[in-house]
Amino acid sequence: MSTDYRIAVDIGGTFVDAVELDMATGAFRFEKAPTTPAAPAEGVLDAVGRLRESLSDVSMFIHGTTLGLNAVLERRGAKTGIITNDGFRDIFLVGRGNVPDAHMYDFQYQRPESLVPRRRIAGVVGRLDYKGREITPLDEDGVREAARLLVQDHGVEAIAVAYLFSFRNPAHEQRSAEIIRAMYPQVKVSVSSDITREHREYERTSTTVLDAYIRPIFERYIDELRAALSTRDFEGRFAIMRSGGGAMSAQAAKTSPTQTVLSGPAGGLVGGALIAEILERPDLVTFDVGGTSLDVCLIEGAVPQIAHEAALENLPLLIPTYDIRTIGAGGGSIAAMEAGLLKVGPRSASAVPGPICYRRGGTEPTVTDAALVLGYMDPESFLGGRMTLDADGAREGIEAQIAGPLGLDATQAAARIYDVMVAKNIGAVRQLTVERGRDPADFSLLAFGGAGPLIAPLVAREMGLAECIVPLLPSGFSAWGMLGADIVDDFAQTDLTVLGQGDLSTVADKFAQMEAEAAASLEAQGVGAGDALMERQLELRYLGQEHALTLTVGATLDEADLTARFADAHRALYGHAMESPVQVLTTRVRGIGRTRKPTMVKADAPATSPAMPAPTATRPAYCFARREMVDFAVYARDTLPAFAAFHGPALVDEGTSVTVIHSDQAVEVNAYGHLVITQEGDAA
Amino acid sequence: MTTVDGAFTEIVQSYLSAAANEMKATLVRTSFNPVIYEVLDFGISVYDDKLDLIAEAPGLTFFLGANDYAVRRVLDYYGRENLKEGDVLISNYPYWNGAHAADATLMAPVFDEHGKLFSVMLIRAHWMDLGAKDPGYVLDSTDMHQEGLVFPGTKVFSDGKPVQEIIELIKFNSRMPEHVLGDLNAQVAALRTGERRLHEILKKFGRADLEAAIAAIQTHGETMTAEALKSLPKGSWSAEDILDDDGIGDNPVPMKVTVTITDDDFTIDFDGSSGAAKGPINMPFGATQAICKTVFKSLTTPHHVSNAGQMRALKVKAEEGTLFHAKYPAPTYTLWTGIVALELVFKAIAKAIPDRLAASSGGDVPGFMMIGTHPDTGQMFAISNNEACGWGASPDHDGASGLLHLSEAIVRTTPLEVMETKTTMLMERVELTPDSGGAGTHRGGAGVTRVIRFLDDGEFLTVVKKTKSPPWALNGGVQPAANRVTLFPGTDRERDVSTQRTPVKAGDRIRVMSAGGGGHGDPAGRSREAIAADIAEGYVTLAAAKRDYGYEPDA
Numbered sequence A: 001m002s003t004d005y006r007i008a009v010d011i012g013g014t015f016v017d018a019v020e021l022d023m024a025t026g027a028f029r030f031e032k033a034p035t036t037p038a039a040p041a042e043g044v045l046d047a048v049g050r051l052r053e054s055l056s057d058v059s060m061f062i063h064g065t066t067l068g069l070n071a072v073l074e075r076r077g078a079k080t081g082i083i084t085n086d087g088f089r090d091i092f093l094v095g096r097g098n099v100p101d102a103h104m105y106d107f108q109y110q111r112p113e114s115l116v117p118r119r120r121i122a123g124v125v126g127r128l129d130y131k132g133r134e135i136t137p138l139d140e141d142g143v144r145e146a147a148r149l150l151v152q153d154h155g156v157e158a159i160a161v162a163y164l165f166s167f168r169n170p171a172h173e174q175r176s177a178e179i180i181r182a183m184y185p186q187v188k189v190s191v192s193s194d195i196t197r198e199h200r201e202y203e204r205t206s207t208t209v210l211d212a213y214i215r216p217i218f219e220r221y222i223d224e225l226r227a228a229l230s231t232r233d234f235e236g237r238f239a240i241m242r243s244g245g246g247a248m249s250a251q252a253a254k255t256s257p258t259q260t261v262l263s264g265p266a267g268g269l270v271g272g273a274l275i276a277e278i279l280e281r282p283d284l285v286t287f288d289v290g291g292t293s294l295d296v297c298l299i300e301g302a303v304p305q306i307a308h309e310a311a312l313e314n315l316p317l318l319i320p321t322y323d324i325r326t327i328g329a330g331g332g333s334i335a336a337m338e339a340g341l342l343k344v345g346p347r348s349a350s351a352v353p354g355p356i357c358y359r360r361g362g363t364e365p366t367v368t369d370a371a372l373v374l375g376y377m378d379p380e381s382f383l384g385g386r387m388t389l390d391a392d393g394a395r396e397g398i399e400a401q402i403a404g405p406l407g408l409d410a411t412q413a414a415a416r417i418y419d420v421m422v423a424k425n426i427g428a429v430r431q432l433t434v435e436r437g438r439d440p441a442d443f444s445l446l447a448f449g450g451a452g453p454l455i456a457p458l459v460a461r462e463m464g465l466a467e468c469i470v471p472l473l474p475s476g477f478s479a480w481g482m483l484g485a486d487i488v489d490d491f492a493q494t495d496l497t498v499l500g501q502g503d504l505s506t507v508a509d510k511f512a513q514m515e516a517e518a519a520a521s522l523e524a525q526g527v528g529a530g531d532a533l534m535e536r537q538l539e540l541r542y543l544g545q546e547h548a549l550t551l552t553v554g555a556t557l558d559e560a561d562l563t564a565r566f567a568d569a570h571r572a573l574y575g576h577a578m579e580s581p582v583q584v585l586t587t588r589v590r591g592i593g594r595t596r597k598p599t600m601v602k603a604d605a606p607a608t609s610p611a612m613p614a615p616t617a618t619r620p621a622y623c624f625a626r627r628e629m630v631d632f633a634v635y636a637r638d639t640l641p642a643f644a645a646f647h648g649p650a651l652v653d654e655g656t657s658v659t660v661i662h663s664d665q666a667v668e669v670n671a672y673g674h675l676v677i678t679q680e681g682d683a684a
Numbered sequence B: 001m002t003t004v005d006g007a008f009t010e011i012v013q014s015y016l017s018a019a020a021n022e023m024k025a026t027l028v029r030t031s032f033n034p035v036i037y038e039v040l041d042f043g044i045s046v047y048d049d050k051l052d053l054i055a056e057a058p059g060l061t062f063f064l065g066a067n068d069y070a071v072r073r074v075l076d077y078y079g080r081e082n083l084k085e086g087d088v089l090i091s092n093y094p095y096w097n098g099a100h101a102a103d104a105t106l107m108a109p110v111f112d113e114h115g116k117l118f119s120v121m122l123i124r125a126h127w128m129d130l131g132a133k134d135p136g137y138v139l140d141s142t143d144m145h146q147e148g149l150v151f152p153g154t155k156v157f158s159d160g161k162p163v164q165e166i167i168e169l170i171k172f173n174s175r176m177p178e179h180v181l182g183d184l185n186a187q188v189a190a191l192r193t194g195e196r197r198l199h200e201i202l203k204k205f206g207r208a209d210l211e212a213a214i215a216a217i218q219t220h221g222e223t224m225t226a227e228a229l230k231s232l233p234k235g236s237w238s239a240e241d242i243l244d245d246d247g248i249g250d251n252p253v254p255m256k257v258t259v260t261i262t263d264d265d266f267t268i269d270f271d272g273s274s275g276a277a278k279g280p281i282n283m284p285f286g287a288t289q290a291i292c293k294t295v296f297k298s299l300t301t302p303h304h305v306s307n308a309g310q311m312r313a314l315k316v317k318a319e320e321g322t323l324f325h326a327k328y329p330a331p332t333y334t335l336w337t338g339i340v341a342l343e344l345v346f347k348a349i350a351k352a353i354p355d356r357l358a359a360s361s362g363g364d365v366p367g368f369m370m371i372g373t374h375p376d377t378g379q380m381f382a383i384s385n386n387e388a389c390g391w392g393a394s395p396d397h398d399g400a401s402g403l404l405h406l407s408e409a410i411v412r413t414t415p416l417e418v419m420e421t422k423t424t425m426l427m428e429r430v431e432l433t434p435d436s437g438g439a440g441t442h443r444g445g446a447g448v449t450r451v452i453r454f455l456d457d458g459e460f461l462t463v464v465k466k467t468k469s470p471p472w473a474l475n476g477g478v479q480p481a482a483n484r485v486t487l488f489p490g491t492d493r494e495r496d497v498s499t500q501r502t503p504v505k506a507g508d509r510i511r512v513m514s515a516g517g518g519g520h521g522d523p524a525g526r527s528r529e530a531i532a533a534d535i536a537e538g539y540v541t542l543a544a545a546k547r548d549y550g551y552e553p554d555a
Helices: A040-051 A067-073 A140-153 A171-183 A201-231 A250-255 A266-278 A367-373 A391-406 A410-435 A452-463 A474-482 A504-524 A559-574 B006-030 B061-078 B164-173 B177-205 B207-230 B285-300 B336-350 B416-422 B528-537 B542-549
Strands: A005-011 A015-022 A028-034 A058-064 A080-085 A121-124 A134-136 A158-161 A188-191 A237-241 A247-249 A284-289 A294-300 A310-312 A315-317 A325-327 A333-338 A341-348 A444-448 A467-470 A487-494 A532-542 A549-553 A582-593 A617-623 A628-636 A645-647 A650-653 A658-661 A665-669 A675-679 B042-048 B053-057 B088-091 B103-111 B117-126 B154-158 B235-243 B253-261 B266-269 B314-317 B367-373 B380-386 B425-432 B448-454 B458-463 B484-487 B495-497 B500-504 B509-513
Touching (some): A005 A040, A005 A474, A015 A040, A015 A474, A028 A040, A040 A201, A067 A201, A067 A310, A080 A140, A080 A201, A121 A140, A140 A171, A171 A188, A188 A201, A201 A250, A237 A266, A250 A504, A266 A444, A284 A410, A284 A452, A294 A410, A333 A367, A333 A391, A341 B006, A367 A391, A391 A410, A410 A452, A410 B006, A452 A467, A452 A675, A487 A504, A504 A582, A532 A559, A549 A559, A559 A582, B006 B042, B006 B053, B006 B177, B006 B207, B042 B177, B061 B088, B061 B103, B061 B117, B061 B285, B117 B177, B154 B164, B177 B207, B207 B285, B253 B336, B266 B285, B285 B314, B285 B336, B416 B425, B484 B500, B528 B542
Parallel strands (some): A005 A058, A058 A237, A080 A121, A080 A158, A284 A444, A628 A650, B266 B314
Antiparallel strands (some): A237 A247, A247 A487, A284 A294, A294 A325, A310 A315, A333 A341, A467 A675, A487 A582, A645 A665, A650 A658, A665 A675, B042 B053, B042 B117, B088 B103, B088 B154, B103 B117, B253 B266, B367 B380, B448 B509, B458 B500, B484 B509
């Protein structure tokens, strides 16, 4: 049997994570390399190079990147222009006219600099009504003049074309794109109706502009990376993670880059769904703590929650995205006193200057400094010994800035920093579950990210959750998760048919048409017909409501059945149903091209419990169950056999992260090697 | 948790804020009313047993401030001792509720395990119709009884169950009962979420420690405000402006405010303003307090979650029976007075600190609504939009263009594609207006021009109260043109109006132009590059650049 490997690479803010999976044995290896923001491909190749020289045995290379997001944040995208309806030049600039919630009392608010200045926005005569009927024909000469202005006078590289009601009738947009492409073949044209068939002109325009803005750099990057991979003999399938689940071929990603902009954290959700399925824990909260933030997302019934609208720096994006919520509470979050109150975050020391203990000039104590003072990390063996931490500096910083004002010693003060951080984390997890009408106690916590296992067991304890699961390699979990991604493409159309008043055959027609598009897309991405699967969904709402619920539906549509199922779902989520008519907001088709799932190594249960290895050390650390320093047994993760069981207080160290188990918690290593932490007796 | 310290207090604050946000999440997702889910026209506040604010969720600033007043007045009437677990009260009596009768406040108590009152939660939301004299919005009422069904503080849920008689009373008095009862359900669902959450918080922390933390939260609020007050000059400053009319006649209505800052207090006094108006522009005193709180918070603790402690230094004065302190049965439906008065208070304060404040924004929320019958469904619709305006220039940057007024800056405009789908309006133009921002070293933001063509007959309501006096500028900046609403432009019926209910026929046009913001600093101080950029972007025409800045283009 020939060897067959998959490699997944995730670019983070500080490190590139690369995971290699042996498809035959399920064994995997993990490497890290520094992120190279100026030339992202270099960091990727560096990390991959640490795994293996030749890529000839690699059948699939899956990549998650925040390149598009960074291009927006740093304003490094293409010089972009917009063509819109005459008289509506400011749809993109004015948006919905609102300031972000956090600025509600800031009466000198300024918008961030626009991706497209007003001078590069041109209006063209032509108008459709709300049913897509033509009111004013498209002025084709006007299109030519607008294109000439944008390209020749302003030198744009990309043009976004977005007209009112194009989701009803794309004719004007399509004709305009044809004209522009014929005039200027070198200019990239992004057309709103190609990207999203959903209503709301600002949101659709913003999505189109982001597509145009990102696409040229994204294409260059993909081409560069593909070339570099082939010099290492890579001949397999090259896929890019999507923000809303699954992956797409790199070729498809080039023409649809907005699908990938939030793909970095998506791998963690794909991995989370896989764990939910194999462990038969259908309801999980993923808890991903990095340097600056906590990312949480809900997995219900082994399916991660999807939002149909995301935002990039407040710019809306009508692209299905895992509904990941981010709060400014990570390892680098700064602790500071403010008029007697201890605040933790949202200010972050980030990578530079970083926590005090990193010795990179940080002077304000952070959560990481608190973890060090609490004894959770060994200053000598951080990142496998590649970096020594300044424990004295961390202690002194906390003593002077936090412990003094609170009248505590440094250890107690560090514990208070943790307490405040944990309270914020709990708020974020609760918000997610409440929005779904669910009780947080029904969920298990899945901890990953470098700092996730340092905090998550405590959060689970405080929230009274049944268990906290720590997968292998938590700091590389997102990359690991990408290994199991299917090839996926999503299609959606705003519909607005009212059940009982319209003809459902139009909905069925839309499904059929979108399924044909999905099948073609999957085929173009190399998916065999036997591996393609179609999922139909309807977003339904009561007529008059804005928010909709998504139901997965079968091949036949029955109005009475849909109405009843919708009422059930509404009751489950909101506690009541109504007598109002039900309206189809959006029809959605997800085409899924199943890839071969990686083998997960599952150990057989031994007849007797395996012997526990001896701890590598014993170290005093802070136990939140007893609220004092006690001796923690330290275990090396790779020495723990499957089915081993032990009690806290314990620290499980695996070089790139440490799991903290308090004295009223128990751990079982399951058949797959995950740590499953449960509560013994009453939590505080 | 063992000690009540600065960390414990912060933790309690996190939990309380999370509870308010969970209530908001429930309300937004379950509401039936676009004014709630799209326009975010609601306010959620949580009080302790002394009825001091302990948490709120982001919402309409005026709604939040009015809640503080309503909780006391309504419970003075109902009696705190009469509250029972599972009860929900409804109030929309303007003089106690601090708003017009369309804003329905639902409140529910939370008790501890000993049956002692721990908290009262309030959710205020704008309801579509409660049987006022006209559908949609009332623009010309002359007493409260023309403004809809009124509840003083009435039990609508008892022991967790709806009081059927009250529900039916609402149903039979509303033109849109489905929407209204849908909102009622959403508000109750949100209150239940809050109640469950507060019970958990009580159980987790214990009442004694919670009370200690809540006291510390209030002290922290007081301290932060006192710190901010220190940086303000001490003295007394007045400003005046006019409201276009009272909704009945055409005469402008005078407003005056005096702001007095001492070491300990910040007093806003509306003495010198008009007496009670005949039309519905009178402000319930709770609404007047709400605008003052919004101003005060923006000056002192804009980035902190709200609590009662932050407001203790604020004193608001307005004599009962005048424009800013409505007395029964004065009509109060058109609360735009408060929006215009917000900028008036800033105008007075700007005399003290012109180098720290922005000039006036467009000065108002030019609102409009269409009421008609949809040809596709045969159903009545009433769809509104609050127009964006230009914001005033700041001491160090230009004002933002096309933002909702300061008083409701997190509210969103209604998407054109939603509006045209639900109504019989067709937008011919919605664009920023060139030269609408006041010139200055820093330029005011641009307002919006909207031209609407009607495809079918109906009624069109405009609610604008600042078309007769321009937005004020600062430090030598230029005042821009005021808001302007023009009926039937280009026909022999053309005329400008402010607040008006206008019958429209298919083919008619109406133009709404929101004002830009005032300029900040002498126009002579604006750089040539900035002026050239304004011209290139189309914010300023060449002619206006010549006139306002003496600008001559390169030969």
